[in-house]
Amino acid sequence: MPLQWPVPYAIRDVRPDDFETLWWIDQQCFPPEIAYSRRELQIYMRRLGAFTLVAADPGAVSGDVSLIGGFLVAQSGLTGHIITIDVLKTARRAGLGSLLLRSAEDRLIASGSQAVGLETAVDNLPALAFYKRHGYHVIRTWPRYYGNGVDALVLEKKLDPRRK
Numbered sequence: 001m002p003l004q005w006p007v008p009y010a011i012r013d014v015r016p017d018d019f020e021t022l023w024w025i026d027q028q029c030f031p032p033e034i035a036y037s038r039r040e041l042q043i044y045m046r047r048l049g050a051f052t053l054v055a056a057d058p059g060a061v062s063g064d065v066s067l068i069g070g071f072l073v074a075q076s077g078l079t080g081h082i083i084t085i086d087v088l089k090t091a092r093r094a095g096l097g098s099l100l101l102r103s104a105e106d107r108l109i110a111s112g113s114q115a116v117g118l119e120t121a122v123d124n125l126p127a128l129a130f131y132k133r134h135g136y137h138v139i140r141t142w143p144r145y146y147g148n149g150v151d152a153l154v155l156e157k158k159l160d161p162r163r164k
Helices: 016-029 038-046 096-110 125-133
Strands: 010-013 050-056 068-075 079-087 115-121 137-142 152-158
Touching (some): 010 096, 016 038, 016 050, 016 068, 016 079, 038 079, 079 096, 096 115, 115 125, 125 152
Parallel strands (some): 079 115
Antiparallel strands (some): 050 068, 068 079, 137 152
């Protein structure tokens, strides 16, 4: 059973023993036709230039995956890409998603990315509002992007290497 947030949490790199918990979180965050299979998530996490950030209780001992509140998978490049950002419902509205997103943007800036893009379902209004609050702008729509036939909005943000 996941911990009820807010508790102190920190962003860290993924550990090998995190995978099953991250996959479980993805299944909780998205409907079956949008959530990743184990294989898909593994492929995205292992892509060249990809990194996975985990939001966890900093006091958790190694191997204690029950204290993970969310994670983010991204890929570096001239235009970086947020592949997924998943935050458990019990951890939402506590700044965890914002912390994950800012941490990923900082890592992308450090790797030389000048912008970052992502996709979200057109009917995911909370996600769209979240990304707009963080400076993302819709640049196009991809028809029937998701397995359930729902269109995706493609969003992008220019990254400022001077940001603190």
